[in-house]
Amino acid sequence: MNAGMYDDLDRPPLRPAALSRALELDGWRVEVVPSVGSTNAVVADRIRAGEPHGLVIVAEHQTDGRGRLDRSWTSPPRAALTFSVLLRPSLEPDQLGWVPLWGGLAVAQALREQAEVEATLKWPNDVLIGGRKVAGLLTELVNGAVVLGIGLNVTTSQDELPHDLATSLLLAGATSTDREPLLKAILRVLAGALGDRDTSAYRTLCSTLGRQVRVELPGGRCVEGTAEAIDELGRLVVDGTAYAAGDVVHLR
Numbered sequence: 001m002n003a004g005m006y007d008d009l010d011r012p013p014l015r016p017a018a019l020s021r022a023l024e025l026d027g028w029r030v031e032v033v034p035s036v037g038s039t040n041a042v043v044a045d046r047i048r049a050g051e052p053h054g055l056v057i058v059a060e061h062q063t064d065g066r067g068r069l070d071r072s073w074t075s076p077p078r079a080a081l082t083f084s085v086l087l088r089p090s091l092e093p094d095q096l097g098w099v100p101l102w103g104g105l106a107v108a109q110a111l112r113e114q115a116e117v118e119a120t121l122k123w124p125n126d127v128l129i130g131g132r133k134v135a136g137l138l139t140e141l142v143n144g145a146v147v148l149g150i151g152l153n154v155t156t157s158q159d160e161l162p163h164d165l166a167t168s169l170l171l172a173g174a175t176s177t178d179r180e181p182l183l184k185a186i187l188r189v190l191a192g193a194l195g196d197r198d199t200s201a202y203r204t205l206c207s208t209l210g211r212q213v214r215v216e217l218p219g220g221r222c223v224e225g226t227a228e229a230i231d232e233l234g235r236l237v238v239d240g241t242a243y244a245a246g247d248v249v250h251l252r
């Protein structure tokens with residue numbers, strides 16, 4: 001096989017020119033790279049260099065993918081959609097906390113639309129199908145701009161996933177695992193969510209609300225209780241106390 005050809009017909013490469021032509025109509029500037037440490041790190045560097053809103057870096061493979069709470073994020077080449085978006089949204093400071101939530105909402109809604117799966121959200125922005133995680137998001141603030149990093153398992157097999165509570169579109173019985181229309185749908189819905197600033201759609205798809213949860217807080221402390229609400233800042237309210245960050249476990 002020639003160098004550069006792919007050896008797995010179920011994991012075709014993205015077509016950078018076609019993608020970038022299609023997405024530039026919606027104001028996105030897409031760059032596809034074969035391999036990179038972390039797309040979030042690339043976008044952070046571009047923010048520091050003054051790049052405007054709308055850059056999207058997509059990697060066919062990441063060698064140092066990063067997750068929330070200092071975890072790593074790994075995937076075999078072309079099995080996932082791994083990309084980061086540079087956002088310079090003109091939002092009031094109290095709306096900034098909603099950006100990671102709108103990112104998760106965009107993925108969940110796009111999956112429902114394009115892949116016909118019952119995607120829901122675990123606060124803040126894990127995307128679940130049947131209680132298993134299919135996508136995770138890592139949002140970082142750099143010099144006042146936002147890096148929204150998205151990792152979506154598309155054709156990943158169970159033994160390639162990090163744990164039993166993870167899944168992929170293929171494993172979840174999605175009607176489509178074509179990464180190009182999925183990426184286009186996510187970016188279209190994301191642009192809409194950032195424009196509308198509606199907070200009710202997130203609450204509708206958030207399967208954390210009303211559940212008994214354990215919240216593992218950044219300092220190592222844990223709280224358990226009922227997830228009662230998402231407040232106006234996008235924080236999770238558990239038994240009357242609002243939390244801005246943490247890892248949620250759905251207990252029942």
Ligand code: BTN
Nearest residue numbers: 038040065066067068136149151
């Ligand atoms: C999580 O679930 O903990 C968040 C995972 C975020 C992974 C994506 S993949 C694209 C972007 N680049 C990274 O290094 N991380 C995010």
